Amino acid sequence: QKEVEQDPGPLSVPEGAIVSLNCTYSNSAFQYFMWYRQYSRKGPELLMYTYSSGNKEDGRFTAQVDKSSKYISLFIRDSQPSDSATYLCAMVSNDMRFGAGTRLTVKP
Amino acid sequence: GAVVSQHPSWVICKSGTSVKIECRSLDFQATTMFWYRQFPKQSLMLMATSNEGSKATYEQGVEKDKFLINHASLTLSTLTVTSAHPEDSSFYICSAQLAGLSREQFFGPGTRLTVL
Numbered sequence: 323q324k325e326v327e328q329d330p331g332p333l334s335v336p337e338g339a340i341v342s343l344n345c346t347y348s349n350s351a352f353q354y355f356m357w358y359r360q361y362s363r364k365g366p367e368l369l370m371y372t373y374s375s376g377n378k379e380d381g382r383f384t385a386q387v388d389k390s391s392k393y394i395s396l397f398i399r400d401s402q403p404s405d406s407a408t409y410l411c412a413m414v415s416n417d418m419r420f421g422a423g424t425r426l427t428v429k430p
Numbered sequence: 431g432a433v434v435s436q437h438p439s440w441v442i443c444k445s446g447t448s449v450k451i452e453c454r455s456l457d458f459q460a461t462t463m464f465w466y467r468q469f470p471k472q473s474l475m476l477m478a479t480s481n482e483g484s485k486a487t488y489e490q491g492v493e494k495d496k497f498l499i500n501h502a503s504l505t506l507s508t509l510t511v512t513s514a515h516p517e518d519s520s521f522y523i524c525s526a527q528l529a530g531l532s533r534e535q536f537f538g539p540g541t542r543l544t545v546l
Contacts, residue, residue: 365525367537
């Protein structure tokens with residue numbers, strides 16, 4: 323079993339839709355949780371990071387952590403074509419572990 | 431915010447030659463940098479962890495004599511692909527870690543290596 327599981331998609335939604343991206347993990351030692359966005363042929367860009375269970379909001383993005391279920395989510399409201407990218411979850415205990423990444427396409 | 435640069439952004443070389451890729455943290459000091467490779471439509475694969483002033487720690491299956499890593503200063507790490515072969519063609523990405531508990535990593539823009 324991988325430490326971090328993420329559905330690679332691809333996920334295609336119409337513009338304006340709410341997008342839900344998820345990761346599950348098995349290592350209860352993970353303390354910090356991050357979401358990165360990676361456009362094609364670019365390096366990943368840090369979007370959100372959270373520490374505790376609960377929600378953290380930043381504009382159209384909401385990161386949610388449920389440590390009891392070992393489950394994290396990233397919600398994108400009012401999705402835009404410019405949100406089309408691969409989204410990677412990442413988690414940190416002693417080291418950082420990445421999910422496989424979910425390819426998202428937002429169609430105009 | 432924390433900015434990481436990589437140079438070159440792309441390189442094409444002949445089989446058997448060596449290629450050096452530089453990774454710099456521009457506005458912060460990074461005691462730890464990481465090197466990843468990424469094949470098309472796949473996730474990041476950690477190759478090695480580079481600590482300033484010490485030898486790099488390589489992940490299992492990564493040849494340390496082929497992928498030479500030097501972290502000579504708090505803002506610069508280099509990856510040299512020695513005797514490159516076509517199967518080394520990939521997207522190489524570095525990241526630099528902020529000091530502190532969160533261990534956030536900030537990524538460079540990547541270097542696309544094509545070995546002919």
